[in-house]
Amino acid sequence: MTDTAAASTSTAPVSAVPARWNDYIALLKPRVMSLVVFTALTGLVCARASMNPTLALVAVLCIAVGAGASGSLNMWYDADIDGLMRRTRGRPIPMGRVQSADALGLGVTLSLFSVMLMGMAANWLAAGLLAFTILFYAVVYTMWLKRWTPQNIVIGGAAGALPPVIGWAAATGTMPLNAWLLFAIIFLWTPPHSWALALYTTGDYAKAGVPMMPVAKGAASTRKQILLYSLVFTPVAIAPAFTGLGGPLYLTVSAAGGALFLLLAWRVFRSRAGDDVNGAEKGLYGVKAGSKDARNLFAFSILYLTLLFASLLVERAIGLEPLDVAGMIGR
């Protein structure tokens, strides 16, 4: 922990507001957990394995709890910079409602429980992947990359991209290429998504000394990289339709959404989003002049990823078979 964090926690007075049970729930980042559960469930369902429903439910629960544990460890370590940013200063530790040591204890305990239970309920490959994901997010991303390099969310994005692979491994005990394709989709989606947000919250990150891309390399470079990553991301997002993973619904959604994603990324590239770093900020997610395009991309990126994974789930639910591209070529 940094000196600032140590000072802020060791000398922090006992809060006038006692910790409530839901403060501990907040430490688990429930919104992140819900996205993790959604993508992990997609991986598990796409594996097309006959897994006992109870064990499948427990496996998804383990992934959710593991994600929550990562969130708690992240809030423990980042308490100092969380207190400096408007987006995060309302969190339980900066607000003084929860002691940072409690967040550490909760994170470690839940990590151990979730990994152990995953090993029992599913298999030890999935448990190992879950342990790796928690460690990668808490140690590699939070403690190292986040404060050190503007590539923090690029490399750190691997932690957020692993849940579908864990879900797949839980169902089958294997990690085939299609599982890693789901990983690649989230991994390549993360930079344009996170940097679009960073373009209009640059001041917050700069204040906290976090070297997000717009802070470290400037807005113009970030806009260019958003476009480049989008050019790579969209074909990869469509790829499952040709690898025996997605069907006609997936192909339609991924192609139409991908085209819109590229259009929005192009608009961000042509805009002045992020240039107005010193301009008057209009609330937490207030949009500075020229940043509307970045906000549009950020919002659509969430919708697009959700639709991609939802189409895979819907196809499985209604029994829509994946496209047989090899067969089509053969004919």
Place this chain on the structure above:
Amino acid sequence: MKQPNAFNESDEAAKARRKRSLALGIGLAVFVVIIFVVTLVKLQGHVLDQHF
């Protein structure tokens, strides 16, 4: 502010602590039940796999 209790904490803090303890207890109970159910499901699978 009301009188502090035996733990030198306010009524509000004591109430919050009781709720936290209750949540922790429920969490642990749920964990035990999950372990029990997982064990049963695993055992059932292995028993059904036996060929006599």
